[in-house]
Amino acid sequence: MEFIGTARPKRENWVVTMTSDEQAIMGQHFEYINKLFSEGKITFSGACTDGAMGLIVYNAESAEEAKVLFENDPLTKSGITNTELHPFRVGHVNK
Template sequence: MKYYAVILTLQDEEKNRSFRPQHLAFLEQMRQENKVVMNGPFTDGAGGLVIYAANDLEEAISYLKQDPYIVNGARNWEIHEWALDTNPNFQL
């Protein structure tokens, strides 16, 4: 399994507000399927970050392209393979 960090930047504020409930429901479903490891908004309102778990980049992009924010043009995206490096002393 590989991890992919997706930066979602605001493209259309009105669409962002309109599709937020569907976006959050999508992320929750992806978490239940173990396809999203973590996600959250940037505190400055510029967008958010989603960490996908996938076998390869193509699979991660296929997940991303199902997000209502992407489908409806509310957000732009940038994706990078991410090497998960955990601190054994850190606890959430």
């Protein structure tokens, strides 16, 4: 089962105006998603180059597992962005 997690900044120009605390949280976030990716728990992740949003497609056995993966992300825990998690179905992939 796949789920999509999104993170949207709470202020404009967030990518270029991050505080040192926010940069530290983003570092923890990247470590966390790299770990999940290596475990096969993430199908795809990325961010808009204009900073509008980031997304992660989780590969989970259940909605409960996806929720745990999502809620344990340092970015989600921090509350520095608006985050959401939804069931998702991958449509087309061009490799």
